Amino acid sequence: MESTHTLVLLVEDHPGVLNRVVSLMRRRSFNIDSITVGHSEQVGVSRMTIQLRGNSEDIEQAGKQLYKLLEVVKVIDLQPNEAMIRELVLVKVAAKGAVRAEVVQTASIYGARVLDATPSSVMIEMSGGEEEIESFLTMMRIYGIREMVRSGKVALPRVLSKKTDRQTRQMNPLAAD
Amino acid sequence: MVATDPTTQRAEATQHTGPEVLTGAQITCRAIEAEGVTTVFGYPGGAVIPLYDAIPDSGLHHVLTRFEQWSGMAAIGYARATGKVGCCIATSGPGATNLVTALADAMLDSVPIVAITGQVIEPLIGRDGFQEVDITGITLPVTKHNYIVHNVADIATTIKEAFYLARSGRPGPVLVDIPKNIFVAKTEYIPAKLTPRKSYQPTTIPNMRQVRLAADEIAQAKRPLIMAGHGVILSGAEAEFTELVEKTGIPTIFTLLGLGAMDEMHPLAIGMMGMHGHRRANRALDECDLLINFGARFDDRATGNLSGFAPNARVIHVDIDPAEIGKNVKTAVPVVGDIKEVLKLLTPEVKAGDHSAWRTWIEGQHNRVLRAALEDRPAWPEPYAIIKEIADATGHEAIVTTDVGQHQMWAAQHLGVKHGKRWITSGGLGTMGFGLPSAVGAKMGRPDLEVWTIIGDGGFQMSGTELATAVQENLDINIAIINNGYLGMVRQWQDLFHARNYSEVAISGPDFVKLAEAYGATGIRVRTDAEIRPAIEKARSIKGPVLIDFVVEPEANVYPMVAPGASNSQMIEGRKEEE
Structure with a gap:
């Protein structure tokens, strides 16, 4: 059955690593929903968070192919109930005159922050899980979204990193072995 | 692809510096030699002139092919015949892109080769310099790994790791791209040691x-x-x-x-x-x-x-x-x-x-259709009969390389392969032109063994220029052209699945015997069954490359055949076949 998976990759921080990962996903026809890259807690190791859709065989194959890239140190298939998966969204919403107060009030329900304002719009920052963000955006669309950017998902397992390997599914480079 | 460049400078001879200080080009040669490689296949050009400056003073024997793609295929032939890593060299730009097919071939057939390519000088990278291409970008999907070297001090370690990656785990091609200014730069040469990487630990011992x-x-x-x-x-x-x-x-x-x-x-x-x-x-x-x-x-x-x-x-x-x-x-x-x-x-x-x-x-599942059909043979030599005669004459001991197509399948069916490293064919990529250059590589790697290559008349016209390489190196290679005047495998598919619409498969060619002679090789033509064995024996007795042009039945098909998309149980058994 096809579902969305969140893969976390620990990769050596070398030029071109992102290109290698993305090129692999493209040429093997895996569907990436979102991808983010940044520093991890270890020097020289970057952390990528990739959301992709597929059945369990597809995801396992994706993990095994990723392990074949020289710079990929570890691949973890994060289980949604064991991880915090978050995203940041910046949204510019039409907010003239009396509507402005209403927009700001709605944003505050979601714990979103107003970053900037112009006579005709406000810019709001919101972070959260998928559902919260979708709910927030549904409300904002009522007023009119002028411009929007989403960061893509980032994720951390809930448990301490020492237990990470057991609590979440570190994809085994040795297959079903 | 030879091009000169005003920045080219002759790498200075070592007497001007201390014995341990070498140019990047000299270090490249030393690092390749340190891997036990004595033969490299390549083609010079602007960005690798400094490297070629160092080659004559190195312990490397360089084989000059007539096209970079065939350098790659020769490296593959060398690797597959010897079990060692094959090595090829090309210049930047077109030289490098010409290697791409060879890298893809090695990737799909898991062959350990290392390609060294020159790159334009670093200040020109990303500025569309003369003969610049992003070869590490281009070859990403067709290499096990690739590198661009930005520091002369990294050459030795990079080449060390490249060879290790090529031969360890599941073998495959590795490319090392070196900008021209890095070839010219100097540093102390320290033989590299392999540093294990946490991210690359192939499992060899099973659970x-x-x-x-x-x-x-x-x-x-x-x-x-x-x-x-x-x-x-x-x-x-x-x-x-x-x-x-x-x-x-x-x-x-x-x-x-x-x-x-x-x-x-x-x-x-x-x-x-x-x-x-x-x-x-x-x-x-x-x-x-x-x-x-x-x-x-x-x-x-x-x-x-x-x-x-x-x-x-x-x-x-x-x-x-x-x-x-x-x-x-x-x-x-x-x-x-x-x-x-x-x-x-x-x-x-x-x-x-x-x-x-x-x-x-x-x-009991043996195919019995053949025997009766054999009684009713056409006057032309049957392709599989030629294959069987070669196998018989050589006692199944020769290295046989093939090109791609019908002759390849006939060879696979009828040779009777005795040793794995003496059957060299392009399987995964199915690269036409593979036969002759891979035979050149195989002979360089195993001069002690008899080497044959079985090629179609189409494939030979892709890489036939390597006859010059074989003559220049005076290689004892016997070339068997199975000449049916068609791109036979495509013609067979058109015959069976496209209502005999023979679209663009009739292929003319030169007089292959005269062509061989023009290159300084020996040419023999065979038109009848009776001439097959004597021609094979004559080829085996002559020094240097010998080409035999076997003129065969134009429309013979390879059977059995499983139609594309069908199951293996649904074999088309054909009129003439044998196991």
């Missing part, structure tokens, strides 16, 4: 639990079948593999690249599987209840339609690459490891078996 599970499956099977892929040969495990087959008594089939994993004349060797496989092999796949795959990746040409592949079998898959497990075929028992290491542990665990009833059944 013993999996090995025992495999042994249990083998013990319980009533109609087990072993299939051998290229992995057996890449692992150098032919002897251990034969031992397992003999101990268990299990009949064994081969993929195209697995031919020679054990002697094909062995009574337990059933034949080749797949699209042009032997009838017995494909029939055995249909009936087996356990399929034990050693080092094959279940390529579609071997399996046919997956839904009809080995329909009654549980599958054991032994492979060094975990990503191959379950990629195409559902696997009951995966064993990840180097085949040789797996066999060391598995063979003691299996019981001696008797599968005589099963073997008798398989033998």
Whole structure:
């Protein structure tokens, strides 16, 4: 059955690593929903968070192919109930005159922050899980979204990193072995 | 691709500096030599002039091919004949892009080669410099890994790791791109040591639990079948593999690249599987209840339609690459490891078996159509008869390389391969033009062995210029052109599946005998059966390259054949065939 998976990759921080990962996903026809890259807690190791859709065989194959890239140190298939998966969204919403107060009030329900304002719009920052963000955006669309950017998902397992390997599914480079 | 560049400077001779300070070019040569490589195949050009400046003073023998792609194919032939890493060199830009097909060929057939390419000087990179291409970007999908070197002090370690990556784990091509200014820069040469990387630790020793599970499956099977892929040969495990087959008594089939994993004349060797496989092999796949795959990746040409592949079998898959497990075929028992290491542990665990009833059944699946058809032969020499005569004359001991197409399948069906490293063919990529340059590489690697290449008249016209290379190196290579005046395999598909619409497959060519002579080689033409064997013997007795132009029946087809998209059980058996 096809579902969305969140893969976390620990990769050596070398030029071109992102290109290698993305090129692999493209040429093997895996569907990436979102991808983010940044520093991890270890020097020289970057952390990528990739959301992709597929059945369990597809995801396992994706993990095994990723392990074949020289710079990929570890691949973890994060289980949604064991991880915090978050995203940041910046949204510019039409907010003239009396509507402005209403927009700001709605944003505050979601714990979103107003970053900037112009006579005709406000810019709001919101972070959260998928559902919260979708709910927030549904409300904002009522007023009119002028411009929007989403960061893509980032994720951390809930448990301490020492237990990470057991609590979440570190994809085994040795297959079903 | 030779181009000069005003910035070219002759690398200074070592007497001007201390003995340990070398140019990047000299370090490149030293680093290649440190890997035990004595032969490199290449083509000079602007960005690698400094490297070529260093080659004459190095211990490397450079073979000048006539096209960079054939340097790559020669490196592949060298690697496959010797089991060592092949090495090729090309300049930046067009030189580098011409290597791409060879890298893809090596990638799909898991052949260890290292390509060194020159790059434009660093200040020009990204500015569309003369003969600049982003070769590391271009070759990303067709290399196991690639590098661009930005510091002369990194050359030795990079080349060390490149060779290690190429030959370890699942072998494959690795490219090292070196900008011209890095070739010219100097530094102290310190022979590199391999630094292990946390992210690259191929599993060679298998999990013993999996090995025992495999042994249990083998013990319980009533109609087990072993299939051998290229992995057996890449692992150098032919002897251990034969031992397992003999101990268990299990009949064994081969993929195209697995031919020679054990002697094909062995009574337990059933034949080749797949699209042009032997009838017995494909029939055995249909009936087996356990399929034990050693080092094959279940390529579609071997399996046919997956839904009809080995329909009654549980599958054991032994492979060094975990990503191959379950990629195409559902696997009951995966064993990840180097085949040789797996066999060391598995063979003691299996019981001696008797599968005589099963073997008798398989033998009964032999194709009997041929004999009658043979009585009614045309006047032309039959392609497979030529293959059989070559095999017979050489006692199955020669290295045989092939090109791609009908002649390749006839050779695979009829040669009777005795040694894995003496059957060199482009399987995964199916690269036309492969035959002659890979024979050049094979002969350079194994001058002690007789080398033949079997080529179609189409493929020969792609890489025939390598006759010049063979003459220049005075190589004893015998070239058998199976000349039917068609791009035969495409013509066969058009014959069988496109209502004989022979679109663009009739191909003319030069007088190959005169062409051979023009190159300074020997040419022989054969038009009748009676001339086949004498021509082969004459070729074997003449020094230097000899070309035999075998003019054969224009419209002979390769049978059996499994139509594309069909199951292996649905073989088209044809009028004339033989196993």
